[in-house]
Amino acid sequence: MKKKLRPAVFFLIHILFLHGIYGQIPANMTDYLRQKFLNYTTSVPREEIYIHSDRDEYISGEDLWFNIYLIDRQSFKPSSGSKIAYFELLNPENRPIVQKRILLEGGFGPGQIVLPDTLSSGIYTIRAYTNWMKNFLPVNCFTKDIHIYNVFSSRSFKEKINSGKKISKSASVDNYPSTSNTGLTLRVDNLKPDILEIDVVTDEKYSAENKNQFYLFIQTHGNINYVSSERTTDRFTKIFINKNQLPAGINQITVFNTKGQPVGERFIYTPEKENTVVTIHSADSSGIRDKISLDFAFPDAIPNKLNSNNLSISVVAGTNNQLFPDINNYMIFGTEYGLSPEDIFKGIKISKIAPEIVDSLLQSAKSNWLDWNAILSGDPPVYKYKIETEDFYLSGKLLTGDQKEKDSDRYVLLSHPGKIADFQYTRTDREGNFGFKIKIDDKVNDLIIQPDEVTKNQSVNIESSFSDKYLKSERLVDSISKSIPGYISTWSVNHQVRKIYGTSSIGEPIKPDISQPKTRRFYGKPDQELNMKDYITLPVMQEVFFELLVGVFLKKEKSGYEITISDPENKKVYETPPALFVDGVKVIDPSVIAGLDPEIVEKIDVIRERYFVGDYFFYGIVNIITKAGDFSNVTLPDYAIRLSYRVIEKVNSFISPDYSSTAMKKNRIPDFRNTLYWNPSVKPNQDGKATVEFWSSDNKADYLINIQGITKDGKLFSFQKNIKVK
16 A cells, blocks of 8 residues: 555655745735745845956066955945955966965955966966855856966967857847747847837737736846736737836846746846046156156045945056956956856947847846746755855865765864863764854964864865866967067066066055954853962872862873863762863873973863853863963874964055155166056045056056946946056
């Protein structure tokens, strides 16, 4: 009987599952779709990164300066969610050359790396992402190709070839029909200046099954623009929507049947109606070692919406090769549609492209963030990587046996060796994974990680915080015949001269704005705090326990030493031994403490009562604090690992010479900066004005001023201007 029922049960479960997704037809479908959409965008936010680098071309060995913009995809506002960006430089084979964690404050983070002087010529890639974005890699990740040249290397130029789509200026567009086997066809006419025309064609079967009804849903980067219930008129239904209801960007139009199933979809592009204008007043030319002043002027509404990190500026030798899209162009697509903005907009400004041309590109587009199957399926999935709002997540795996077997449901402990005990614990999941929270700062942290219960051949493996998921290139080409631009030889000479004279643009580290909480012992005030200097020196730790500590016993047994504590209430010794620590690091073997020389011990803290840290339980605590306070007097056991770990990298400021004095102006040390000026944080005053001053170099050339920025309310802007040093 059971065997006969089992297929029926499975069939019923399957039907109920499908019914749970689409079968529970709500009374108000428009409210249902709205709520499902809002629930999803709230639980699965989308972060985007844009990087403004000082240049797109470099000489191996040079400095690369950049500013990271973390942007919320829904609002386009600077995101205050994630506090760390993971920055990488990848070689032409997509292997990481440089990896750094960059602090983000209010959605912005300046950075700088030194390009290794051993790099051969080729196309390299910089990429950046947050911990949350790792859940959606490799697509939800900023990437930008840069050219690096090494004129002293005989190796051929390595070029990446990818499958990104480019816009053709000759492309044309019609009505872009969207069809399916659902009995409904969706057509969209986006050619009219003020009205969007939507045509829905239905067959007799669809009309009968859905009672001449369908639902229209329009959203733009996660924001609902339009939801309506519509009736079919015969087989052909027209809907007109005022374009003022559609914000700039990629608009997703979806049609649903009466069961709440998507049956037609189209993406269209709505251009920005107006753009913020940044005006720069400066002389068009300058002599060598002259002061250059750039006076910025913003519209009245902008200054109060900017802070010191909203605007970055670079001044570099012009090459007419600044082809990476600005922040405005980039954020139209971002990483949401799997299209490379670098390839799409190469050599073309979005304002110069007719909207219908962009629409033609979107015929095959699909959002990798807002997918209706995921939105309507119910609860969103549980993601491995969390948003690092206040802390950095250090992850690892507990292994046993042949290092492949996972150890699940085990306590793993984290200690920061020191005179103030700091204790953390976590439990492994079914795969043996564990994670700890570490405060975000640029200091080197001394960490000891170990399992709480030791078994044979047990080990701790720490996971890299950088992702190993990379976008694939179609192929690599050794461009033997690729000609090196003439200015690259000049740049290379400039770089070599600076190396010979020891001149550099690297200044003092930028001090991050990080509040450091006061460190406290995890067990609070101890029941007994024994300062060894207050007593005569005893020869062995066994006598220290016997003579100076109350209710704590160190005894030598046949099997070794043991330490016990008596309950202060009933004076009975706990059957379970206490937790033993040296410099805040838990030790399992009491002989470690027994073997310490009392001369090196500064203090002993004792908790005699039962003590909880979360759900981790102690039958008393004994913490031996040495004079060194760094756990250096104890041999680290094989099952534990010790790490020197810096969460975020120190970031240096950009400096350039000041030729205001006659002596400096006549100085014979040559000045050949390839990046004339870099500033990741320019702030206008209350009047909407800002002035940036710097000095030209000895290099006579045309220079490009490149400005990128974002306001607090999500207004993106960019500006370029040329000046000449002669």
